Amino acid sequence: MDETRRDRDTDGRARNARPRDGLGRPLPYGAPGVERQPEGVVRTPEETVREAQRLLDAGMPFHAHEVFEDAWKSGPVAERELWRGLAQLAVGLTHAARGNARGGARLLRRGAAALAEFAGVRPYGIGVDRLIGWAGELAGRVEAAGGAGAAGGGGVRAEPVDAAAEAPCLRPPAR
Structure with a gap:
């Protein structure tokens, strides 16, 4: 297949059929990749949390983000910030x-801010307070690893973190 041609569906919308690795990075056509999450799947909140946790634990946060994105787009308006923040x-x-210190820290903080309205409650058993703390702590470590320029400027490179080892527990045991 011509690698410069974009894949399109019957309506002309872009559909990238390139294989991707476990972190969602595109691979060359024909290379073995990780199966992508189907788009537009409507799941119950229980199914969403269970599938996202499975993917996080497997070191595939990009794929977990797609699961959360489906919930964000299909769920009730009152819950959209919850699912958007988790995504x-x-x-x-x-x-x-992927080693992108600036982007990683920025999105971790943005997600934590989106979850702030759910602080003090456990929607669907999700430990929001713990996730907000986890995000801030990881954002700080990622920025520190990226050096002094991580908070500003372009895509600051840092030593990549181990996605599976850093995966948060969405539903910690109740205290």
């Missing part, structure tokens, strides 16, 4: 695992 945490971890 941003997952993509922040993705960037940190």
Whole structure:
């Protein structure tokens, strides 16, 4: 297949069929990749959390972000910030695992801010307070690893974090 041609569906919308690695980076056509998450899947909140946690634990936060994105787009308006914030945490971890200090820290903080309205409650058993703390702590470590310029400027490179080792627990045990 011609690598310069964009894949399109029957309506002309771009559909990138290139294989991707576990962190969502495109691979050359024909290379073995990680199966992509189907788009537009409507899941119950329980199914969303279970599938996203499975993907996070497997070191595939990019794919977990896609699961959260489906919930964000299909769920009730009152819950959209919850799912959007979780998607941003997952993509922040993705960037940190790719070695992008600035992007990782920024998205982790943005996701934590989106979750702030759910602080003090555990929607669907999700430990929001713990996730906000996890995001801030990881953002700080990623910035420090990226050096003094991580908070400003272009895409600051840092040593990639291990996505599976850094994966948050969405539903910690109740205290």
